[in-house]
Amino acid sequence: MDGFLLSRADRSVHAIGTRRLFSDVATASTALRRGKADLIAGALPFNPDRAVALTEPETVDITDGPWDAPADLPDLPAVRMTAQIPLPRIHVARVRSLIERLELGEFDKVVAARRVALEADEPIDPLSLAARMIERHPDATTYALDLSASEDRYWGHTLVGASPELLVSVRGERVTCRPLAGTAARHTDPHADRKAGEDLLKSTKNRTEHAFVIDWIRARLTPLCSDLDIPAGPELTSTPDVWHLATPITGTLRDPGTDALTVAAVLHPTPAVAGTPTEAALATIRATEGDRRFYGGAVGWCDSNGDGDWLVAIRCAEISSDGLRAVAWAGGGIVAESDPDDELAETTAKLRTLLGTIGL
Numbered sequence: 001m002d003g004f005l006l007s008r009a010d011r012s013v014h015a016i017g018t019r020r021l022f023s024d025v026a027t028a029s030t031a032l033r034r035g036k037a038d039l040i041a042g043a044l045p046f047n048p049d050r051a052v053a054l055t056e057p058e059t060v061d062i063t064d065g066p067w068d069a070p071a072d073l074p075d076l077p078a079v080r081m082t083a084q085i086p087l088p089r090i091h092v093a094r095v096r097s098l099i100e101r102l103e104l105g106e107f108d109k110v111v112a113a114r115r116v117a118l119e120a121d122e123p124i125d126p127l128s129l130a131a132r133m134i135e136r137h138p139d140a141t142t143y144a145l146d147l148s149a150s151e152d153r154y155w156g157h158t159l160v161g162a163s164p165e166l167l168v169s170v171r172g173e174r175v176t177c178r179p180l181a182g183t184a185a186r187h188t189d190p191h192a193d194r195k196a197g198e199d200l201l202k203s204t205k206n207r208t209e210h211a212f213v214i215d216w217i218r219a220r221l222t223p224l225c226s227d228l229d230i231p232a233g234p235e236l237t238s239t240p241d242v243w244h245l246a247t248p249i250t251g252t253l254r255d256p257g258t259d260a261l262t263v264a265a266v267l268h269p270t271p272a273v274a275g276t277p278t279e280a281a282l283a284t285i286r287a288t289e290g291d292r293r294f295y296g297g298a299v300g301w302c303d304s305n306g307d308g309d310w311l312v313a314i315r316c317a318e319i320s321s322d323g324l325r326a327v328a329w330a331g332g333g334i335v336a337e338s339d340p341d342d343e344l345a346e347t348t349a350k351l352r353t354l355l356g357t358i359g360l
């Protein structure tokens with residue numbers, strides 16, 4: 001796939017071609033400010049020290065409403081799961097040992113993720129997968145983008161997902177964030193489903209997990225924003241697969257010249273994907289999981305006015321250049337009160353976003 005797609009219910013951005021590559025956020029932001037680029041689109045990796053995948057595209061098509069997929073996209077092939085990394089029982093054991101370290105006070109929160117490897121006999125077309133995700137997750141922001149602009153090992157790889165989590169949106173001076181943290185699986189029985197949501201909203205463990213994210217966003221936005229409006233407690237939101245705790249946050253940029261890409265880089269990685277304190281969480285994630293690549297990163301666009309939308313790159317898969325292999329990730333925030341088996345079940349529910357879309 002050549003290009004970038006970000007589709008949500010009210011608006012979609014579809015960009016094609018590469019006019020220019022950017023090695024880091026500062027260079028990209030400077031190009032926008034100096035009028036050397038009209039729009040930059042792409043992704044920041046989970047690890048802020050690794051290479052970004054940011055480009056100025058050749059053409060950009062911005063339309064109202066979700067992306068209107070062409071009728072001639074190839075069908076999605078049958079896909080099979082070939083590995084779970086780590087094995088589910090190892091994920092449970094890993095979470096158990098993280099809880100021990102949390103109880104000792106080594107850190108306050110850490111996000112533990114696992115991944116599944118997928119194989120197909122025919123290529124998975126990233127845009128076909130995106131079109132299917134838009135249908136199945138109309139309230140999420142579906143994204144699909146070429147990662148080739150990053151390091152060579154991403155040549156021809158694409159990232160496709162449907163994220164429910166807005167990292168930041170900037171329109172003029174107005175900044176909006178909608179962090180998520182705290183999860184419960186949905187149920188088919190409406191009564192049980194409603195109760196699962198209500199229980200989540202009351203859960204001290206989940207509210208604690210959520211509060212770390214809000215504290216981080218408050219601390220990172222305070223130097224950048226005046227009139228920061230952060231509700232006292234979270235609200236409930238849902239995807240077809242899970243309930244989440246969400247907090248809608250708004251603020252006004254002190255310097256109207258601050259662009260959306262810069263704000264995204266200041267906020268990333270929030271404790272919704274890393275943990276608290278951030279450095280200790282990142283070191284632990286690196287040691288246990290290795291490189292998360294672009295899972296848990298940020299994906300979005302920013303124009304020369306500084307406006308833009310950046311989503312947390314979750315509920316996604318990275319597809320190989322031949323389209324025959326993919327890796328999907330899901331993680332969950334671990335705090336001292338977490339239960340290891342529940343955490344495994346939570347990642348399974350989150351993986352449904354991707355796996356359910358491809359018929360697994």
Ligand SMILES: C=C(O[C@H]1C=CC=C(C(=O)O)[C@@H]1O)C(=O)O
Nearest residue numbers: 180181182183272330331332333
């Ligand atoms: C890290 C993920 O979800 C984040 C977003 C919402 C809820 C989360 C949680 O409850 O742990 C996570 O912070 C993921 O989907 O892989």
